[in-house]
Amino acid sequence: MAISKEINDVEEACKGVRDSMTLMLGGFGLCGIPENCIEELVRLGVKDVTCISNNAGVDNFGLGKLLKKSQIRKMISSYVGENEEFERQMLSGELEVDLIPQGSLAERCRAGGAGIPAFYTPAGYGTEVAEGKEVREFNGKPHILEAALTADFAFVKAWKGDSSGNLIYKATSRNFNPMMAMAGKITVAEVEELVPLGSLDPNEIHTPGIFVQRIFQGKSYEKRIEQRTVSQNK
Amino acid sequence: MLDKNGIARRIAQEVQNGQYVNLGIGIPTLVANHIPEGLDVEFQSENGILGMGPFPIEGSEDADLINAGKQTITALPGAVFFDSATSFAMIRGQHVQLTVLGAMEVSSNGDIANWKIPGKMVKGMGGAMDLVASAENIVVAMMHTNRAGESKLLPKCSLPLTGVGCVKRVVTNLAVLDIKDGAFHLVERAPGVTVEEIVNATDGELILPDLVPEMSL
Numbered sequence: 001m002a003i004s005k006e007i008n009d010v011e012e013a014c015k016g017v018r019d020s021m022t023l024m025l026g027g028f029g030l031c032g033i034p035e036n037c038i039e040e041l042v043r044l045g046v047k048d049v050t051c052i053s054n055n056a057g058v059d060n061f062g063l064g065k066l067l068k069k070s071q072i073r074k075m076i077s078s079y080v081g082e083n084e085e086f087e088r089q090m091l092s093g094e095l096e097v098d099l100i101p102q103g104s105l106a107e108r109c110r111a112g113g114a115g116i117p118a119f120y121t122p123a124g125y126g127t128e129v130a131e132g133k134e135v136r137e138f139n140g141k142p143h144i145l146e147a148a149l150t151a152d153f154a155f156v157k158a159w160k161g162d163s164s165g166n167l168i169y170k171a172t173s174r175n176f177n178p179m180m181a182m183a184g185k186i187t188v189a190e191v192e193e194l195v196p197l198g199s200l201d202p203n204e205i206h207t208p209g210i211f212v213q214r215i216f217q218g219k220s221y222e223k224r225i226e227q228r229t230v231s232q233n234k
Numbered sequence: 235m236l237d238k239n240g241i242a243r244r245i246a247q248e249v250q251n252g253q254y255v256n257l258g259i260g261i262p263t264l265v266a267n268h269i270p271e272g273l274d275v276e277f278q279s280e281n282g283i284l285g286m287g288p289f290p291i292e293g294s295e296d297a298d299l300i301n302a303g304k305q306t307i308t309a310l311p312g313a314v315f316f317d318s319a320t321s322f323a324m325i326r327g328q329h330v331q332l333t334v335l336g337a338m339e340v341s342s343n344g345d346i347a348n349w350k351i352p353g354k355m356v357k358g359m360g361g362a363m364d365l366v367a368s369a370e371n372i373v374v375a376m377m378h379t380n381r382a383g384e385s386k387l388l389p390k391c392s393l394p395l396t397g398v399g400c401v402k403r404v405v406t407n408l409a410v411l412d413i414k415d416g417a418f419h420l421v422e423r424a425p426g427v428t429v430e431e432i433v434n435a436t437d438g439e440l441i442l443p444d445l446v447p448e449m450s451l
Contacts, residue, residue, distance in 0.1 A: 028281040028318070029304040031297065054318070081357035082304075090356060099356075102280065103322030103364030110319040121326065122367040126345075126398035129363060159298075171315050172282045173298040178317040206317075223297035226304035230292040 002197055005189075005215045006163040010040045013188045013214050017153055019046050020073075024109065024154040024180040025053040025063065029082075029226050032173030033062050034155040036190045036218040041066060048073040052149055054105060054176050056080045061224055070094070076149070078102035082226065101129060104146050106179055111148035113182020113211065118147045154184025157218070158207070161191035162198075165212025166205045174206060181211045190218040236407045236424045236449075241375050243268045243451050244424075245334055245405050248373055254278055256325065256365060258335030259303040261375040265334055276312075278330050280321050280361040285313025302361065322361070326368045333369035335362060337376045337401075339391040342438035344401040344413045346374065347393035359396060366397030378406035378435045385437035387411070387418055408432050410449065417441050422449045 007013055014037060017023070023041075027033030041049075042065050051072050057064035066072050067085050074096040080086050089095035100108070101123040111119055120143035124130050134145040156177040159170035167189055169177060181187045189207075194217040236244065242264035249255060249269060256278045257263050266288075269275055277286040279301040286301060287308035295306040309315075324330050339347040346366055349359035366372055379385055387404065403421075404411045409432045410422040417439040423432060423446050433440060 028302075029300065031281070031300050031304070077358060079358035079360040087356065091353070097356075099358045101359055101363035101367075102318065102361035103326055106318035106322055121364075123326070123364040125367060127363065127395045128350075129359075169315075171296065171299040171309070172279075172301075174315055174317050175282050176318050179319050225295060225297050225306055226300070227306065228295055229289040229305040229307075230295060231289040 002164045004163045005165040005209065005212055006194070007214050007216050009216060010036045010190070010218070013037060013190065013216050014040045014044060016186065017041065017044060017046055020048045021046070021152040022050040022052065024151040024184055025051060026156040026175065026177035026180045027053065027055070027062070028172065028175035029055050030058065030062050030224045032157050032169065032175050032177055033057070034157040034188070034190050035221055037155040037188060038062060038065060041071070042069060045069070045071065047071055050074040050076065052076040052109070052151060054078050054102065056083050056086045058082050058226065059085055061222070074098065076100065076105070078105050106176060108146055108149040109176065109179035109183045112150040113179060116148060118145050120144065121146055150183050150185065151180070152185055154180040154187040156181045156187065156189050158189055158191045160193045160195055160200065161189055161215050162195055162200050162209070163215065164197060165189060165209030165215050166200055167191065167207035167212065168200060168204060169206050178207050181207045186213045187211055188213070189215045191215065192218065192221060235427055239264055240424070240451065241405055241407060244410065244449055245373055245375055246270070248403070249273065249275055249332060251275070253331045254284065254329065255332045255334070256280065256330050258362070260336045262334040262336060263303060278321070278324060279307070280325065282316050282318060282321050283309060283313060284316070285310045287313070322364050325361070325364055328368055328370055330369065331371060333365045333372045334375055335365060335372070337374045337386065339386050339388055339393050340374055340376070340401050340404055341388050341391045342413065342418050343416050344399040345391050346396050346401050347391040348396050350394045352394065362396050366400045369400070372401050374401050374404045376404070376406055378408040385435055387436045387438045389438045408435060419443070420446055422447055424449055425451070
């Protein structure tokens with residue numbers, strides 16, 4: 001019998017999240033973000049958390065909601081435009097920010113989940129990002145040492161999942177979710193559709209359930225579009 | 235002098251048959267509109283798609299299908315989706331052959347700055363540092379001067395760097411320039427632009443060939 005990770009609701013999903021914890025949140029912009037869990041973190045009012053997420057949401061959606069309530073002490077991201085409140089808190093010093101190259105962020109999460117403590121990458125050599133980091137040459141090219149990232153909780157969003165925690169993502173909503181699922185001590189997956197065990201094709205699963213500790217079907221997804229761009233109908 | 239679409243049209247000439255190409259946000263995104271018919275090219279967007287197509291027809295936008303600029307897009311036949319670690323394996327592992335990106339400053343030794351203005355603008359580097367550190371072929375698309383009329387082609391970048399010694403070619407509204415041996419080399423001038431105008435708008439060392447052809451667009 002498969003191990004069940006299924007839980008009832010978002011309250012159960014976020015049980016155990018406390019002040020000052022480190023949280024990973026999947027998504028790229030507002031695409032593929034764990035909307036239900038973010039709402040719950042706002043409701044719980046946890047404070048001084050460190051959030052690892054590629055972006056920081058927009059002013060009134062996504063991680064922007066946590067920022068507005070000043071629940072975040074530190075943000076680890078690659079790109080934080082599109083959010084005035086974020087910029088204000090950062091420039092005033094209320095919010096600590098660690099900006100890191102997007103590929104390094106993805107690989108640091110992957111490494112964290114894969115048991116690799118650190119790796120060398122050429123990205124960021126000769127820039128502010130390299131300050132204080134070990135430099136080593138490989139094949140005549142300088143690289144910097146980047147450490148793995150892990151989190152107390154990782155919140156990811158998938159399209160479909162089963163009670164074993166196996167996940168399938170849709171289109172570009174996959175982004176950081178698979179690596180963050182690997183790197184969470186407790187990984188919570190919220191899915192649009194929780195399907196019966198055995199109905200996902202094992203050939204097509206993106207995240208194996210071993211990386212997921214809790215799974216539930218989310219509600220009322222808004223799935224906001226940041227830049228609605230269209231072609232003219234021919 | 236070229237407008238943004240003109241710069242994109244000139245850069246489209248750099249794209250070769252069979253290439254995987256990553257286009258940055260802004261002017262670089264426009265390059266996709268100018269690829270000649272019959273050229274087999276696939277566009278990679280670092281948020282996780284290869285085989286990116288044009289914007290969707292109104293009404294068919296999908297919030298789960300966006301590019302790195304967070305714009306709604308489509309996927310062409312043969313397209314594939316992947317996670318961010320795989321995406322940057324394509325970039326860092328040099329499987330993507332051409333990178334086009336914007337810049338705030340470029341220096342004559344190929345340094346680029348495009349992610350931060352201290353105390354003013356802090357948006358982050360996104361994927362730019364990974365792209366410039368690894369791509370074999372980087373073309374910068376930008377205006378030759380900033381809004382204050384100051385040159386963006388400098389002896390040394392004044393803003394925090396995105397990458398060192400990585401830019402090979404710059405296409406601006408005024409000219410095409412190559413970077414080698416610590417200097418800008420003028421390759422082509424934009425229609426109606428004189429060599430003198432380019433010299434006046436370039437603060438970094440500029441090498442002039444005997445003949446500077448006008449771009450053919």
